[in-house]
Amino acid sequence: MTKKDITCIVCPIGCKIIVKLDGTKVDLLSGNKCKRGIDYAIHEALDPRRMLTTSVLVKNGEWPLVSVKSSKPVPKESVFSILKEIKKTKVKAPVKTGQKIIKNVAGIGIDILATKSIKKTS
Amino acid sequence: MTRRDMDVAVIGGGPAGLAAAVSAKEHGAKNVVVLDRNSWLGGILPQCIHDGFGVEETGISMTGPEYADLYIEMAEKKGVTVMKETIVLRFDNSRKIIAVNKQGIHIIKTKAIVLAMGCREKTRWNAMISGTRPSGIYTAGVAQGFINLYNTMPGKNIVILGSGDVGLIMARRLKFEGANVLGVVEIFPCASGLPRNVVQCLDDYGIPLYLNHTITIIDGKERLEGVTIAQVGENLIPISGTEKRIECDTLLLSLGLIPENELSKDVGIEIDSVTGGPIINQYLETTLDGVFACGNCLQVYDTVDMLSIDAKKAGKYAAEFTTKRKINKEKVRKPYVQVRGGKGVKYVVPQRVNKEGKVHFTLRAEKPREISTIKVVSEKKTLLRKRLPWVNPANMITMDVTVPAEIVKQGQTLEVSIG
Numbered sequence: 001m002t003k004k005d006i007t008c009i010v011c012p013i014g015c016k017i018i019v020k021l022d023g024t025k026v027d028l029l030s031g032n033k034c035k036r037g038i039d040y041a042i043h044e045a046l047d048p049r050r051m052l053t054t055s056v057l058v059k060n061g062e063w064p065l066v067s068v069k070s071s072k073p074v075p076k077e078s079v080f081s082i083l084k085e086i087k088k089t090k091v092k093a094p095v096k097t098g099q100k101i102i103k104n105v106a107g108i109g110i111d112i113l114a115t116k117s118i119k120k121t122s
Numbered sequence: 123m124t125r126r127d128m129d130v131a132v133i134g135g136g137p138a139g140l141a142a143a144v145s146a147k148e149h150g151a152k153n154v155v156v157l158d159r160n161s162w163l164g165g166i167l168p169q170c171i172h173d174g175f176g177v178e179e180t181g182i183s184m185t186g187p188e189y190a191d192l193y194i195e196m197a198e199k200k201g202v203t204v205m206k207e208t209i210v211l212r213f214d215n216s217r218k219i220i221a222v223n224k225q226g227i228h229i230i231k232t233k234a235i236v237l238a239m240g241c242r243e244k245t246r247w248n249a250m251i252s253g254t255r256p257s258g259i260y261t262a263g264v265a266q267g268f269i270n271l272y273n274t275m276p277g278k279n280i281v282i283l284g285s286g287d288v289g290l291i292m293a294r295r296l297k298f299e300g301a302n303v304l305g306v307v308e309i310f311p312c313a314s315g316l317p318r319n320v321v322q323c324l325d326d327y328g329i330p331l332y333l334n335h336t337i338t339i340i341d342g343k344e345r346l347e348g349v350t351i352a353q354v355g356e357n358l359i360p361i362s363g364t365e366k367r368i369e370c371d372t373l374l375l376s377l378g379l380i381p382e383n384e385l386s387k388d389v390g391i392e393i394d395s396v397t398g399g400p401i402i403n404q405y406l407e408t409t410l411d412g413v414f415a416c417g418n419c420l421q422v423y424d425t426v427d428m429l430s431i432d433a434k435k436a437g438k439y440a441a442e443f444t445t446k447r448k449i450n451k452e453k454v455r456k457p458y459v460q461v462r463g464g465k466g467v468k469y470v471v472p473q474r475v476n477k478e479g480k481v482h483f484t485l486r487a488e489k490p491r492e493i494s495t496i497k498v499v500s501e502k503k504t505l506l507r508k509r510l511p512w513v514n515p516a517n518m519i520t521m522d523v524t525v526p527a528e529i530v531k532q533g534q535t536l537e538v539s540i541g
Contacts, residue, residue: 014317067171116187
């Protein structure tokens with residue numbers, strides 16, 4: 001059983017919510033000023049996830065990089081292993097927004113998508 | 123030299139300029155031109171590769187480049203003329219623009235102008251940090267462009283001064299790219315960026331946030347070698363004996379933004395000394411007839427969503443100025459209602475109202491507060507009284523107030539206060 005301090009990010013107040021975590025059971029102890037904080041805190045205590053955005057090297061592009069994002073929020077603890085895989089990747093221009101740059105990154109069922117279009121150098 | 127006539131010219135092709143241009147077209151302006159000095163449209167957005175843009179406006183969370191593309195496509199579809207790599211040298215009070223690019227000089231006669239020049243970052247010299255002048259000191263936005271557009275790392279061991287959102291986002295970005303982010307230094311007792319960015323950019327990666335601290339000395343000969351940080355008292359003055367040196371090769375500055383208004387000042391448009399942007403009326407029209415202002419050159423916004431919503435109004439009023447000349451001739455310049463920020467209020471926009479009816483105001487509080495009451499009073503009566511669950515200077519406040527005809531006719535003063 002562990003106690004966790006969570007800063008709620010649902011609205012700009014940023015309540016400090018304290019939860020008690022016992023396996024997969026979460027008890028809210030204190031701190032939330034509204035109901036929306038309950039959902040956030042439970043989710044954050046059990047399975048914290050983040051949208052991942054970074055960039056990928058482009059060959060023969062009018063820019064050297066294309067910005068990318070994860071198709072869904074990724075588990076917080078796998079952020080750096082995913083980044084490692086993304087770093088090894090290189091794509092050829094042209095790249096289109098929404099194009100799949102990596103399928104099923106790090107085997108977690110989430111894709112890496114381009115968020116920008118990059119033209120080929122003329 | 124080329125000459126052309128345009129209904130509406132928009133100066134600046136960032137998010138505000140694009141939103142204004144699209145909206146001007148939608149509201150009947152026949153030809154609209156956007157002028158931008160960069161080789162791309164979207165302003166700063168293409169380098170803001172993180173997500174969270176568009177939530178308030180569209181309900182969808184987008185990255186900066188995706189949000190920019192949305193408006194670039196709309197502008198294309200509506201047939202907005204774009205002149206990239208074109209810098210506006212000046213315009214005069216007949217709204218004639220002189221611009222220059224590789225093709226030469228362009229003289230553009232316009233019926234209305236929308237100012238959307240954006241803002242620039244404060245530098246070391248705005249913060250008056252003493253010490254040597256080595257390389258390795260960048261504003262956070264410049265470093266963001268290096269990393270996200272040009273694939274260039276600014277350094278390895280990094281200290282960030284100022285906890286604005288750009289600084290926080292850069293802390294995470296640098297960590298992702300393998301740099302050591304040694305800490306974020308903030309002179310005030312709380313972070314100036316959004317709490318969600320403190321959580322997701324600093325706390326997630328164990329990056330220390332030094333509150334009530336500032337940088338007192340920069341050292342290093344050729345390249346930055348270290349910075350000295352010190353705790354500050356309530357008066358924001360460093361407390362002697364609390365100094366600590368941090369060895370680093372790079373310092374990023376996230377100290378806030380300054381609206382860019384050289385063009386506005388040159389032509390004699392009145393500037394609000396608090397916002398740094400033009401003084402406007404409820405039509406977002408500046409003190410010069412037919413010249414409208416929007417985006418971060420008007421006031422520095424918290425989010426692009428709010429900025430676009432207001433910029434669309436500037437585009438609409440600019441278009442109406444070109445089509446419904448009668449309405450605008452009726453528009454009495456004087457007397458007008460002077461709107462003032464009273465107790466607890468840093469500033470209010472628009473600063474003037476010259477027609478009765480519903481007016482949309484944006485304002486900022488002076489300091490964070492719990493439950494508060496916002497009041498709008500004229501010389502004789504209270505026009506609005508509203509309770510707010512919390513107030514924070516980092517979060518812009520918006521409100522609609524109905525201004526009665528007699529208040530405008532008599533040229534009364536409106537005062538907005540938070541208590």
